[in-house]
Amino acid sequence: MRPQSSSAAFTLLELMVVMVLIGIVAGVGMSGFDRIEPGRSSMQAAVENFIESSRDRARASNQNVVVSLRAETEQESARWQRMVFRNVFEASFEEASAVREQVLLSGQSQLQVAGRLGACLDLSEGGMGIINGRGTPDLSNGFVLDFDYFPADVSEGNMLTWPGVVSIKQMRNGVLQCQVRAGDGDFFSNITIDSPPATLRALRWQHLRLIAANGLCQLQVDGKQVASTMLPRYLSVSQDAPSFGDIDSAWYGKIDEFYVQALQTELGPVVPGDVQMVLSSPTIVFNRFGALDDSHSENVLVRVETFGELLSNFIIGRFSQEVAQ
Numbered sequence: 001m002r003p004q005s006s007s008a009a010f011t012l013l014e015l016m017v018v019m020v021l022i023g024i025v026a027g028v029g030m031s032g033f034d035r036i037e038p039g040r041s042s043m044q045a046a047v048e049n050f051i052e053s054s055r056d057r058a059r060a061s062n063q064n065v066v067v068s069l070r071a072e073t074e075q076e077s078a079r080w081q082r083m084v085f086r087n088v089f090e091a092s093f094e095e096a097s098a099v100r101e102q103v104l105l106s107g108q109s110q111l112q113v114a115g116r117l118g119a120c121l122d123l124s125e126g127g128m129g130i131i132n133g134r135g136t137p138d139l140s141n142g143f144v145l146d147f148d149y150f151p152a153d154v155s156e157g158n159m160l161t162w163p164g165v166v167s168i169k170q171m172r173n174g175v176l177q178c179q180v181r182a183g184d185g186d187f188f189s190n191i192t193i194d195s196p197p198a199t200l201r202a203l204r205w206q207h208l209r210l211i212a213a214n215g216l217c218q219l220q221v222d223g224k225q226v227a228s229t230m231l232p233r234y235l236s237v238s239q240d241a242p243s244f245g246d247i248d249s250a251w252y253g254k255i256d257e258f259y260v261q262a263l264q265t266e267l268g269p270v271v272p273g274d275v276q277m278v279l280s281s282p283t284i285v286f287n288r289f290g291a292l293d294d295s296h297s298e299n300v301l302v303r304v305e306t307f308g309e310l311l312s313n314f315i316i317g318r319f320s321q322e323v324a325q
Contacts, residue, residue, distance in 0.1 A: 043275055044304055044312055047080060048321050050268040054082050055290035061085045061261065063144060064293065066214075067268075067284040069277060078277070080268030085144055085213075088137040089242075089260035093121045101133030107247055115256035116148045116205045124152050126250035128243055131258070136238040139165055142213025142263030143235075150254040151202045157251030164239035166210065170251055174198040176226075178219055180212045181236035188236045193217050195226045205256075213263050275311075278303040284316060292318040 051067065058065040063085040072078040091101045098111050098119075105111070107127025112119050121129045149159065151170060159176075160168040167190075169177045174197050179190040199221055200206070209220040212231060219227040244255045271277055280301040285293035292299070300316040315322050 043269070043272070043277075044314065046269040047277070047302070048314065050080055050082075051284070051316055051321055054084075054284075055286050057082070057084045057266075058286040058288055059290040062288045063211075063261070064214075064288060065286045067286070068282065069271070069279055072271075072273075077273055078271040080271070082266050082268065083141070083263055084266055085142075085261040086264050087259065088139075088262040089131075089134045089258070091121075091131050091133070091258040092118065093256060093258075094119050101131050104130040104132060106130070107245070107250075109245060113254070115254055116150070117257055120148075120150075120254045120256040121244055122254050123245040123250075124252055124254065126245065126247075126252060128245040128247055129255070130241055130243040132241045136240065137260070137262055138237065138264075139260070139262050140235045140237050141265075143211075144213070144261040145210045146208070146260075147258040148205055148207050148256040150205050150256075151200055152252040152254075154200065154202050155252065156249070158246035158249045159251045159253075159255075160242065160244055161246065162238060162240075162242040164236045165242075166212070168208070168210070170200055174200045176200055176208070176219065176221070178210055178217070180210075180217050180231065182212075182232045183234055183236065184232055185234045188234075191217065191229065191231055193219055193227050193229045195219055195221065199226050274306050276305045278305065290319075292316065 054065050054067050061084060066083040068081060070079045070081050091097055091103065093103065093111055093115065095112065103111065103121070105127065106129075108123075108125035109127030109129050110122045113122035114120070123129070143165070145166065147160075154170070154172060154174055156172050157170050158167065159170050160166070164181055166181065167179045171177055171194075176195040176199055178193045180193070181188055182191050183189060207222050211218040211220070212235060215231050215233065217229050217231050218225055244258075245251050280298075281296060284300050285295055287293045299318070301313060302316060303313045304311045313323075
């Protein structure tokens, strides 16, 4: 008769029971992990990608980008958003562009004349050119307007008229006078901004940029700011297509490379209902170089919480994002 062993072994049934229990415990653990992980990792990664792409948008548009976290409402979850400038209007006055943008000529105006970059809109003999191709884009949040101009003289005349938006006039003393339509939402008026005398120079190509956004109007000529003024909160909506020149108050010269950017809202990641994100600054502003703007005296801290518990936090620094210490 063989002696019995003193060590006991697990039966197959006992092993199967243990494996089932391990599976149940693992399943419960994973379900809890799945609830926490999006708030701690996936959500943070999505926000950091949105922040980094906002820096890229600032560099690409050469304009500030403002990022904020839209508060939760009864209808919608909290959501990240950014205000960016996007191209909505362009006219190079080349033959194909003139057809696409439906440039309508009147008076002595003409196309297919040598400009600063290819063909231009020639108003040397007066007349007017209306640009109908893009309709009436919404510029009420803000806009940037660019074009090149070549004055034939320094006599007074209407250079650009955009009903409901802006008008630009050439004055006799070389002043560029811009009027932007803005107001409090109920009442709108023309806000005037004048450049210094002799800003405009006859028989010379110059580049004009007009920025109207975030409560400020800035006039730049050849990359240099020549005038600025405060604006009311709301800008008016365009009522018709823009036109260069004027039949009654003629402007004499050439126009080339007309571009308009509108300030628009782009939506980012949605914040789940069980996750809260707390920012140390209500808005995050990136300058045209993609860096945190000088309006921020310190880095912006973002806390990710759920049910009052801190999941993670990170810092939006001047040039990049990093984990908070």
